Amino acid sequence: MKYFIDNLIEKIEVKNSRICVGLDPHLNLMPTSILDPELLKNIEANHREIAAAILEFNQEIITAVADHTAVVKPQMAFYEKLGTAGMEALWETIYYAREKGLLILLDGKRNDIGSTAKAYAEAYLNIDSGADSLTINPYLGRDGITPFLEDKTKGAFALLKTSNPSSGDIQDLKLANGKKVYEEVALFLGRTAEKYKGQSGYSNLAAVVGATYPRELAQLRTLTPSLFFLIPGYGAQGGGAEDVKAAFDKEGRGAVINSSRGINFAYRKDEYKEFGAKNFADAAALAAKKMKEDINSVLDL
Template identity: 40%
Template sequence: MMIDKLYKEVEEKGNVCVGLDSSLDYIPKFIKEKYGDIDEIIFQFNKRIIDKTIDLATVYKPQIAYYEAYGIKGLIAYKKTLQYIKDMGSMSIGDIKRGDIASTAQMYGRAHFDGEFEADFITLNPYMGMDSITPYLKYIEEKGKGVFVLLRTSNPGAKDFEYLDVNGEPLYYKVGDKLKELGSKYKGSSGYSSIGAVVGGTHTEEALEIRNRYKDMFFLIPGYGHQGARGGDVDLYLNNGNGGVVNSSRGIIINYKKYEDGEENFDKYARKAVIKMKEDLLNARGV
């Protein structure tokens, strides 16, 4: 099961998830001039970052919007990036946040767990209900795949709906309880379920309560770096250093912009950001 592999990778490498939000605006000019075609520009940018961080990063998360925005060539870059991550022996989270009726979800599942956009994990939006989640279960059962379902997110607008009172508790707990019940059927040898949750690291008030309530749920934790969360914040969502991966996107892939020689050494400065992030997470644990 992919969740067990992810657990082992966290044990060996730590919690860093590199978010490949690879906008052309973030890519150095010399890469654009060298490769010309959008698909190759984006892929080569990603490739150099992956090559430079593969020994440090646990998992990579390309956000599909940054690829869809460039049309067919952008999606070719998305496909090539996922394949390269696999070829390098690492793991991927396809950040697609799909959430639609069952028949449509079946097609999304085919595209992102079987097709040219195949990833190890994908992200899902549960707003339309559990029947928008169940079509992906066959891929957990048959291929060992995993999903991260939006629970309590890091954006300011999370409080518009996720915090609505439902019988004395916020709505996100109702979502989490449903996911926990379903996920109990898909636990790996690590003790974690293949049905995980996206839990934003920028809100710390409920962190320990969420972690204790969903002990067997693996978390994808966005919000680190540019969105404001730090090691001490996200550590609250972990179980003795495991049980979650912490995503940073711009904080890693455009870290080079802080340095005079950054453009030609963008991959070196991506690595530097990952090292700094790993140190911050370890310090938060007192390691």
């Protein structure tokens, strides 16, 4: 069986695209042709119709971006918010993306003690219907991480240096050895990752590093050569292609850059307004293509 990470890297190279398209269905940003704003006046009562609209939206986005990305990343909170109907839309979204040949990085940031982490892995990384990989939180240490890595065809992306403004509250605390917490977390993840390395030299244990901290990103690429990075924070959160360039190795491997709102809701931006809300998927396709080319343009490929 092929390692998850080798499969991901292969698909990235086939498409020559180092982007990841987030599927974060912000209800108040959806085109009215898909989601009738009247339904939002009572979300609880209309959760089935809203969940159905989300699925339709996702399917159109996935079809539109499938040529330009190897991987999509649904953010679980937006589906969990709509209860079981939302979770059904999530599973259908995963199924649809798999059919289109895309890999699925499920963004759930799950974490718990070993026996419970195993239950989460069984829930979301099962062979038949699950995602290909899941984001996790490393605060519990090694025995909260390894249960997500038992199946070599699946991967886990551990939070390392997150993109949000207050990520430094804990992650930037200064340690007695002169390092910061996130650096020591990086080394810890790097050690844990050794056992899960594929032929590519990268590991099924990957990490999340925000594009909003380009200095740390460059440093972490050098510090942990076997950790593949998921990089959120491009676009809406403020990061640009030059900010993420250092995340890639000399072969242009080692990272995918995520954009969610910037692609999903491109139709709302001045730059794409000629498309109109009804053609939101065409706007998303062009935004994904442009982002793919933007990232590639800063690499020496």
